Amino acid sequence: GAGVSQSPRYKVAKRGQDVALRCDPISGHVSLFWYQQALGQGPEFLTYFQNEAQLDKSGLPSDRFFAERPEGSVSTLKIQRTQQEDSAVYLCASSFFSGGARETQYFGPGTRLLVL
């Protein structure tokens, strides 16, 4: 079946612009995660949804970052007034159950964001 998909795959933004990154999880997956991966580093946790409820947003680096999953499927990560330090790959992952990080997470290909 189809895996996790993300769009766009690449995004170039001018400093100060707002961007929206989309994630389509595997159909039927309850849990959805967003991670940020800087060049040469491991992914860093941003936020976690269980269906439409955002249960953990402790990893969001500032109030410029906002995520939503209004119908419990597709999720959008929005970054307002982008800064150069926001340049990274943003990964989305989903898992079938509601066990949070205890379950296997399946990752999408990521959106590579470059802020100029």
Added chain:
Amino acid sequence: QQPVQSPQAVILREGEDAVINCSSSKALYSVHWYRQKHGEAPVFLMILLKGGEQKGHEKISASFNEKKQQSSLYLTASQLSYSGTYFCGTVIRGADGLTFGKGTHLIIQP
């Protein structure tokens, strides 16, 4: 809080074995192993949930020592396709996301 992976990089000849280690200063609930090739999504390898558990996946296996908060990934008779960066992701009780190490770069030469 970030787990420490060692070594940082390994270069092997095809057919050789490798061990990648992951250690944490926190009490762990589980350890997840992923392989990521350049520009691609991390691919799930295995998850270890219990202390002392060992799992296998073809020629790739892993162990989890709950007392030491350490996990090791074993790659035997390595193949060219095993090249990539290996990440361990750890879960501490109460956390919702994975905390990843910095990765181990594995290069397999013919």
